[in-house]
Amino acid sequence: MQAPAHTSYDVVIVGGAMYGASVAWWLTRNPDFDGRILVLERDPTYEFASTTHTNSCIRQQFTAEINVKISQFGVEFIRNFQDFIGDAEAPEIPLHSYGYMYFAAIPEDAAAMKAAQQVQAANGAGTRHLTRDQIAAEYPFYNLEDITAANHNPLNEGYFDGATIFDWWKRKARAQGAxxxxxxxxxxxxxxAGCRVESVTLATGETIACGQVVNASGPRARLTCAMAGIDIPVEPRKRYTFIFDAENPLGQDLPLTIDPNGVHMRSDGRYYLAGCPPDIDPPVDYTDFTEDHSLWQEKAWPAIAYRVPQFEAIRLINSWVGHYAYNTLDHNAIVGPHSRISNFLFVNGFSGHGLQQSPAIGRGLSEWIAYGEYRSIDLSEFGYGRIERNEPFIEKAVI
Ligand SMILES: Cc1cc2nc3c(=O)[nH]c(=O)nc-3n(C[C@H](O)[C@H](O)[C@H](O)COP(=O)(O)OP(=O)(O)OC[C@H]3O[C@@H](n4cnc5c(N)ncnc54)[C@H](O)[C@@H]3O)c2cc1C
Known part of the structure; x- marks a missing residue:
């Protein structure tokens, strides 16, 4: 472990993965902020971080308007990465837009999708509501016998290279003084008075005075909260990812298909990627990444082969378990200050959509730190107040 260079920092960020890097980078590029920033990362190999187990996709198809806006900034950031980073050496970030395909099996779900499509379209997203015949015409490989309709958005939705963004944020934040x-x-x-965090103590024994503390601890967010005597409803939940090869490839992109049977799948280069939660989905230990191999055999593969009969002959070539920082109240992010401990800032509980939100929410939290207010997208809806009042701010489009 490394000792910090100073005994006092304006901002101490606990966690140095996607969100720690994002907040640090946004702060260091803001000419109005000249504070000293310390980012603490307990495991620089990121063995257990959500960021290194992600599926790295971005979508516009959310039911809460603010989540649509956040993803739209995510796309703007990806498409203009070089300009944002301000370095001609920075690469272009690929965004492979095959779209998410949300299937509806029953008329009630189809009606809910129509409503979601309207929210998304009103905010500039390219979501289309498709009938079964329309789906079949464009994507003849699906078995649609139990499907009534779908929402699909072929614009700015799909895989993006989040790992390269993460790498550049870290490098640049460091180069710019963090x-x-x-x-x-x-x-x-x-x-x-119990209303400010005065200091953070490190595993190596140093006690660091702090202006603001940012909880960017991913699935461990609750442990970091406990250090200040507070709580949030965020827990580690296992999510499985499978990479498979098909004997008879589709010959066209497989959209990120959200199946009513609880499995999702998509193209992944020349392979395919599928994912799902376990059938029983409890909180798990922070270091429990054991795989249940029956999940592929008994749940994922049968579901995949049912939906795409051509995938009867497939071969599993890789798999892993990652942890969502699962917000049990409403699956939405928790962002901004604690109500009483005003210099304790949350950036937590992203469940399965944190990677795509990291440009907008990292920017937003950096604005809060620099100015005491949000200046681009107002993130107040994600505030801690709703947690205290036990008032969910529901995002229905959850994977
Ligand atoms: C299987 C899977 C698929 C996903 N797919 C997508 C997707 O397609 N699209 C999308 O947008 N999102 C997706 N996500 C979610 C996304 O990956 C996460 O929301 C995002 O990476 C969260 O980043 P983070 O920095 O908050 O957390 P993490 O990446 O978990 O980082 C937290 C860091 O904090 C460190 N830390 C914790 N406690 C301390 C401490 N006390 N001191 C110092 N360091 C500490 C940890 O070591 C860790 O490195 C997926 C997640 C998983 C698991």
């Missing part, structure tokens, strides 16, 4: 070190936050002290 200190990113291998160390772990283990405790915090509050002031006498």
């Amino acid at each position: 200190e990113i070190i291998h160390n772990e936050a283990v405790s915090m002290t509050l002031n006498a």
Whole structure:
């Protein structure tokens, strides 16, 4: 582990994966902010981070308007990465737009999709509501016998190279003055009134005075909250990813297909990727990444072969388990200050859509830190107040 260079920082960020890097980078590129930033990362190999287990996709198809806007900025950021990073050496970030295909099996689901399509279209997304015949005409490989309709958006939806964004954010944040070190936050002290975090203590023993603390600890967010005596409804949940090869490839892109049977799948270069939760989906230990091999055999493969009969002959070539930082209240992000401990800032609970939200939400939180307000997209709807009031801010389009 590394010792910090100073004993006092304006901003201490606990967690140095996608969100720690995003907030740090946005702060260091803001000419109005000249504070000292420390990013703590307990595991620089990122063995257990959500960021390194992600499927790295972006979509416009959300039911909450703000999530549509956030993804639209995500696309703008991806498409103009070089300009945002401000470095001619920065690469272009691929965005492979095959679209998400949300299937509806029953008329009630089809009606809900129509309503979602209207919200998305009103916000500039290219979502189309398709009948079964329309789906069959464009994608003849699906078995649609139990499907009534679908929503599909071929514009700016699909895979993007999030790992390269992460890498550049870290490198640039460091080059622009942020200190990113291998160390772990283990405790915090509050002031006498209990309304500010005064210091963060590290695994190596140093006690660091702090202006603001950002909880960017992913599935471990609750542990970091506990250091300040607070709680959030975020827990680690296992999510499985499978990469398979098909004996008879489709000859066209497989959209990211969200099947009513609980399995999703998409093209992944010359292979295909599928994913699903376990049938029983409890919170798990922070270090439990054991695989249940029956899930592929008994759930994923039968579901895949049912939906795409051509996938009767497929071969599993890779698989992994990652943890969602699962927000049990409403699946939505928790962003901004705690109500009482005003310098404790959340950027947590992203469930399965945090990677795509990291450009907009990292920018938003950096604005809050620099100005005490959101200046681009107003992120107040994600505030901690709803958690205290137990008032879910529901996002229905969850994977
Ligand atoms: C299987 C899977 C598929 C996904 N697919 C998508 C997708 O297609 N699209 C999408 O948008 N999102 C997706 N996500 C979600 C997305 O990957 C996450 O929301 C995002 O990566 C979260 O980043 P993070 O920085 O908040 O958390 P993490 O990546 O988990 O990082 C948290 C970091 O904090 C560190 N840390 C924790 N506690 C401490 C401490 N006390 N001191 C120091 N460091 C600490 C950890 O070591 C870790 O590196 C997926 C996630 C999974 C698991």
